Amino acid sequence: MLLFKTDLHKYKAYSGNKSTLVLMLTTQGLWALFVYRYSNKIYRSALPSFFKKPLLRLAVLWQKWIEIVAGISIPYSVSIGHSFYIGHFGNIIINSKAIIGDNCNISQGVTIGISGKEEKRGVPILGNNVYIGANAVLAGRIVVGDNVVIGANSLVNKNVESNVTVLGVPAKKISDNSSSGYI
Incomplete structure (x- = not known):
């Protein structure tokens, strides 16, 4: 989750250094990025397929929930570099x-x-x-x-x-x- 840390660092800098807890509770873009980074890590992992496929199915459900709640669709197969920032949700x-x-x-x-x-x-x-x-x-x-x-x-x-x-x-x-x- 090293890449998520770079995203979080950028969000903190843009927010006037709000706490991680406040950002995680109130920032929809950060929710979407957390789910994406977690799901992408599974997608790119060398896990055996009998373990990887069920995890990816759960990741898709989690991503759909974020898409419904925040209006942000970032599939797990997208390639996104470090320090990504979503300015506003929706x-x-x-x-x-x-x-x-x-x-x-x-x-x-x-x-x-x-x-x-x-x-x-x-x-x-x-x-x-x-x-x-x-x-x-x-x-x-x-x-x-x-x-x-x-x-x-x-x-x-x-x-x-x-x-x-x-x-x-x-x-x-x-x-x-x-x-x-x-x-």
Whole structure:
């Protein structure tokens, strides 16, 4: 659960160093991350399948409960780096095959999902230090570089180079400002 400790450390820093107990009782994003990290650890473990499969079935039930209560869907097979932060709870959907780098922040209403046809069909890969604003949608086989800001209500369906800010539908580069200061 080393990765969860990095998530918790980030939540503490953002909250003015509230206690772990207060954060665990009051922060839905942290609930979802705890369940995800626990379930992902089982998924990636070398446990024998007769033991692993029942544990994963329980993990799916636990994840569904979190999805109903908090509105955050993070399947156990997603790959998420350290220090992940969910700014607000609600309406967050991450595809089971998505890859999210280290030290990323997402806001409420974000969808990271599958889209496209034939060879363009797939899910996003996000680099490190990516900030995603409220209600943004990232869809298709795209790569989002490091240190990127994705503005609120944007639709990202094409690759995004590193160290830029994108905004709009479809999202376009609006500046060379990186995510420094957002994360």
